[in-house]
Amino acid sequence: MRACVLTATGGIDKLEITDVPDAPAPQAGQVRVAIRAAALNHLDLFVADGLPGTVRSFPHIVGADGAGMVETVGPGVTSVQPGDHVLINPGISDYSCEFCRAGEHSLCVNYRLLGEHLPGTAAELVTVPAHNVARIPSLSPELTWAEAAAFSLVTLTAWRMLVTRAQLKSGETVLIWGIGGGVSLAALRIAKLHGARAIVTSSNDAKLDAARRLGADVTLNYRTQKISQEVRAITNKRGVDVVVENAGAASWDESLRSLRRGGRLVTCGATTGPHVSLDLRRLFWHHWSILGSTMGNAAEYTEIVRRLEQGELRPIVDRVYPMAQTRQAFERLARGEQLGKVVVEVSS
Numbered sequence: 576m577r578a579c580v581l582t583a584t585g586g587i588d589k590l591e592i593t594d595v596p597d598a599p600a601p602q603a604g605q606v607r608v609a610i611r612a613a614a615l616n617h618l619d620l621f622v623a624d625g626l627p628g629t630v631r632s633f634p635h636i637v638g639a640d641g642a643g644m645v646e647t648v649g650p651g652v653t654s655v656q657p658g659d660h661v662l663i664n665p666g667i668s669d670y671s672c673e674f675c676r677a678g679e680h681s682l683c684v685n686y687r688l689l690g691e692h693l694p695g696t697a698a699e700l701v702t703v704p705a706h707n708v709a710r711i712p713s714l715s716p717e718l719t720w721a722e723a724a725a726f727s728l729v730t731l732t733a734w735r736m737l738v739t740r741a742q743l744k745s746g747e748t749v750l751i752w753g754i755g756g757g758v759s760l761a762a763l764r765i766a767k768l769h770g771a772r773a774i775v776t777s778s779n780d781a782k783l784d785a786a787r788r789l790g791a792d793v794t795l796n797y798r799t800q801k802i803s804q805e806v807r808a809i810t811n812k813r814g815v816d817v818v819v820e821n822a823g824a825a826s827w828d829e830s831l832r833s834l835r836r837g838g839r840l841v842t843c844g845a846t847t848g849p850h851v852s853l854d855l856r857r858l859f860w861h862h863w864s865i866l867g868s869t870m871g872n873a874a875e876y877t878e879i880v881r882r883l884e885q886g887e888l889r890p891i892v893d894r895v896y897p898m899a900q901t902r903q904a905f906e907r908l909a910r911g912e913q914l915g916k917v918v919v920e921v922s923s
């Protein structure tokens with residue numbers, strides 16, 4: 576089968592489109608999906624650069640997000656059948672550890688992601704547990720393959736961050752960094768669905784204009800404006816209830832300075848660096864909650880697919896590339912030019 580692989584760690588230059596052995600025939604409880612489109616995430620850039628302890632052998636098929644048609648089902652699978660159009664949840668859990676038994680699949684002790692610890696979605700075929708696929712809901716207009724591929728990782732991540740972890744309430748104010756990114760755009764959509772007021776940031780005024788059209792209440796340019804000062808001015812010195820972080824080092828201090836007393840900071844990423852500092856006296860004095868979050872559990876995934884069906888969580892696609900141009904797709908993501916998801920069409 577054709578696939579986009581890393582031939583070694585060392586960045587985007589190590590990407591290649593090549594023929595690899597087909598994804599294995601599905602075993603009991605598994606399905607094999609003929610991929611139509613795969614969406615990129617910042618994770619794919621980290622994997623290309625070489626995350627310690629993840630990719631164990633090369634060539635390694637990249638891509639966490641994907642959508643396609645069920646090609647074969649393994650013994651015992653009744654939830655889907657060949658020909659079904661499906662979304663893929665990229666987080667693979669063992670469904671047996673104490674956290675899985677408690678319904679917290681993204682806390683699984685054996686949690687693995689497609690394209691990181693396992694062969695990814697940028698291939699003509701991928702084999703995954705049947706737990707990890709959901710039928711693509713019917714929408715008007717119908718979801719494109721690119722939209723379907725763009726849905727799972729960022730929507731699940733943002734949903735758990737805001738709804739489960741930060742427990743965002745109607746009337747609250749949320750600060751969302753870097754609105755070009757997929758998690759941030761999904762967070763904006765989810766914040767507005769919950770009746771919150773959304774302040775979003777970017778270094779790019781065109782992206783801020785687009786964010787206003789997508790429902791952002793206030794837009795701030797972090798290149799030209801001091802975010803915490805602006806937030807204090809907008810909120811009568813109070814600060815925001817919730818901050819959605821995924822940048823890490825570059826935005827951390829400003830995130831804390833923007834947070835109200837008793838506020839919640841929820842983080843799912845560290846795209847500008849993982850090490851930050853924290854003055855514990857400010858943490859306890861202000862009663863802050865600092866919340867980590869990764870992906871989401873099966874119930875949350877079911878819920879976001881239900882919301883997608885209701886037309887509430889349609890993903891935003893930035894640009895679609897043919898598979899032969901996967902490297903250009905990675906380069907667009909690496910330069911941070913996108914507003915929404917960068918997608919690769921695997922077959923059409």
Ligand SMILES: [Zn+2]
Nearest residue numbers: 669672675683
């Ligand atoms: Zn588990």
